[in-house]
Amino acid sequence: MATIATLNTKSDGSLEGTLATLTVTAPIAVIPNARKTKDSAPDYRIICRKNGFELGAGWNRVSQNSGAEYISVSMSSPEFGTIYGNIANAPGDDETKKVIIWNPAN
Numbered sequence: 001m002a003t004i005a006t007l008n009t010k011s012d013g014s015l016e017g018t019l020a021t022l023t024v025t026a027p028i029a030v031i032p033n034a035r036k037t038k039d040s041a042p043d044y045r046i047i048c049r050k051n052g053f054e055l056g057a058g059w060n061r062v063s064q065n066s067g068a069e070y071i072s073v074s075m076s077s078p079e080f081g082t083i084y085g086n087i088a089n090a091p092g093d094d095e096t097k098k099v100i101i102w103n104p105a106n
Helices: none
Strands: 004-008 013-019 025-034 043-046 054-062 069-075 083-088 095-102
Touching: 004 025, 004 083, 013 095, 043 069, 054 083
Parallel strands: none
Antiparallel strands: 004 013, 004 095, 013 025, 025 043, 043 054, 054 069, 069 083, 083 095
């Protein structure tokens, strides 16, 4: 599992940071989906801050093993295809720091 983004929590509930892979570095924001009308709709939208394009979405989840809450994300772009990951607390004690951990599709 690799860290592919570092994020900071904002006061409005959004997250901002940088998506970084071997070939892509982009400023991103994970924004609460204010237009959610169905349970199956994403809880978050992932936006590229460079051009405003939507890269993906995120859903609130609860771990079956630990009961911990996390955000499951899916992002797509021609440069990297589809990436699946989870937003988790970054190492250390700062609860405002988050990371996206790559979750390869078998």
